[in-house]
Amino acid sequence: MATDLEEVLVHAPFRNDCRMLASLFETHAIPVFQCTDEETLAGFLGGQLPGALVMTQEALTDRAMAIVHDHLAAQPEWSELTVFVLVEKGASQAAMARQLADRWPGSRQVFYQRPLATIELLSGIQTALLARLRQRDVRDHMALERELRHELNHRVKNILASVTAIFRMTARVSESRDDLTERFSGRLATLGNVHSALFESGGEAVEMRQLISLVLSPYETSGGSQYDLSGPPVSLNKDAATSLSLTVHELATNAIKYGAWSVPSGRISVAWRIDGSEFSLSWRETGGPKLVEPTRRGYGTRYIRSALQTLFGNPPDLRFEPGGLVVEGHGQRSRVEAAPRPDRYAGEDVG
Amino acid sequence: MRVFCLEDNPLVALDLEMMIEDAGHECVGSAGSFAEARSMWQDLDLDLVFIDIDLTDGKTGIDAARWLRERGTAGCFVTGQTELAEAHRDLVVEIVTKPIDEKAIERVLALVQQSGSS
Structure with a gap:
């Protein structure tokens, strides 16, 4: 002292x-x-x-x-x-x-x-x-508070920019007001859920499995909308969590309308792995109706391409296979993983 | 015109892309960091770049604007960092604040096209 x-x-x-x-x-x-x-x-x-x-x-x-x-x-x-x-x-x-x-x-x-x-x-x-x-x-508290208020302001602006973008893009491709309301609410709810998951975990990281379940589980009904997840524990940073959850949301709603989840027998498998410094992810639909590649300029597939391109630094692979849609992406694990959290309280209990 | 989006929020990037296409231009690519964009810009012949200031590698939008300026490519800040953008106004043709007004993007596209053809 x-x-x-x-x-x-x-x-x-x-x-x-x-x-x-x-x-x-x-x-x-x-x-x-x-x-x-x-x-x-x-x-x-x-x-x-x-x-x-x-x-x-x-x-x-x-x-x-x-x-x-x-x-x-x-x-x-x-x-x-x-x-x-x-x-x-x-x-x-x-x-x-x-x-x-x-x-x-x-x-x-x-x-x-x-x-x-x-x-x-x-x-x-x-x-x-x-x-x-x-x-x-x-x-020190005053300085910390200033910093937090600054960060909060930045995040709120960013969220508003996202919401505005989602709204405008949804409105562009919607056929009716009901259609717009339904699609926009779904996307907004996903954004809200990621925010809650990040907040509950302390603000900076969320588990991959937890995040994907969060998006897919609402669709799970008895006897339909089946899915399985496989992959090691991966702690996602907030940008990766946001992009991946919105991507999975688009894939899920697409599957309900046209893909594996439009029939009772269809299944979706989400798998991810880490090989050395690389993270890879795949979404695979099976047992669905025969797919034709959409011709209309849709928001969903464009968002998926754009978001995964930004997240991984290279474009994802989207294939309309006979069994259903397959999406694969990969990139440096450092782009998706949360930085290890410094243990602020380490050593303070000593003595 | 060939347009590029330097924006780390993929939703905003996609929104911009659609605005560019709706105005009859081509969005030839997007990136979330200046480092990544620079490696792509070597091979692209660009007419205009929309530049967010706060990117995944820091507030590098300013460096990006300077880099483009030195090579004679038009840049336009699209950002919530109004003060920083104003302080570097000489590096770009225009500043658009977030959330984005589609009309403002259309105006910038028209402005750059006009100055390019005259």
């Missing part, structure tokens, strides 16, 4: 006050910066924040008062400096307190009468230094 403490700035120009105070603090492991003239005081306060400031009464010249005033005016908003004034016996503390409170906003003043009770002074300094540490915590 002592290593986190900041230096106590001591400004005491006369006699050997400064050295005596410094050695008192040092024997109690409190770091000190000694200062016996105003140049040094201005130099220190012009460039850094002390943990606390200790001044003797005779050090309170107009110039020194102005230096401290300027420092306080320039200090960051989270900062409040504690200033200890060591007053001579018999001095009028009340008048001095009023004057300093006026001159030094942004500080807290504490008066100790000489001769000093060292225990009292030391405990006052310790309290001030701990308050300083708490001020720094507040500063």
Whole structure:
């Protein structure tokens, strides 16, 4: 703890006050910066924040008062400096307190009468230094909050851009208002489900199997819409999770309308694997009706091609085989996998 | 015209692609990072590139715009990063903010075509 403490700035120009105070603090492991003239005081306060400031009464010249005033005016908003004034016996503390409170906003003043009770002074300094540490915590929280708000703003904008794009593309190919409503709701619900899955897992990663099940399971009915999943555990990053879930959603709705899931006997197999640094994925429909490659410019297949191209860095393979649609894609696993999460709390429980 | 989309959100990329085609032009490709796009641009003869600023390899849309500018290819920022885009306005022919207004994309396409044929 002592290593986190900041230096106590001591400004005491006369006699050997400064050295005596410094050695008192040092024997109690409190770091000190000694200062016996105003140049040094201005130099220190012009460039850094002390943990606390200790001044003797005779050090309170107009110039020194102005230096401290300027420092306080320039200090960051989270900062409040504690200033200890060591007053001579018999001095009028009340008048001095009023004057300093006026001159030094942004500080807290504490008066100790000489001769000093060292225990009292030391405990006052310790309290001030701990308050300083708490001020720094507040500063860190403020910075973190700013960063989070910035990130949130960015994500909301991105989601709105996605929703706008989905809406416009859906509207382009819809035949009626009911058609548009149904397709758009389905796509939006998928986007919502991925968001929930990411949020529940801490925001940055989701398991491949969990994600695919999330999209396909609503279609599973007794005796129909059968599917199987096979592949190793893969923790997907949020972009991969979004692209893959929307891709699987398009494939599933397509299968219901024209493919394997349009007949009771049809099945869908989703398989993925990792070979060294490569991730590959396949969607295979079997037992469905004979397919003809769609001629109309559809949103679904275009989205699948575009999303997998962006995700993997190379185009996927879409084949309309006699048994049903087959889609295969592959790319560097680093493009789909979430970065390992740093264990922020590791080691904190020790001791 | 031959148009390219530098955009890391595949939904937005596809939306742009469709707008380009609806306006009678050809979308010859898209990429989600500047690094990837640059390797594709060597072989493409492009008339216009729509550029998002925040990509999978960072805020590299600015570098991409500069790269294109140096080679005489027209770029247009399509981004939510309005301040950054404005600060680099000299690198592009126009800035379109997100969410995208289709009319704005049509205007940019017409503008670039006009300046190319004149």
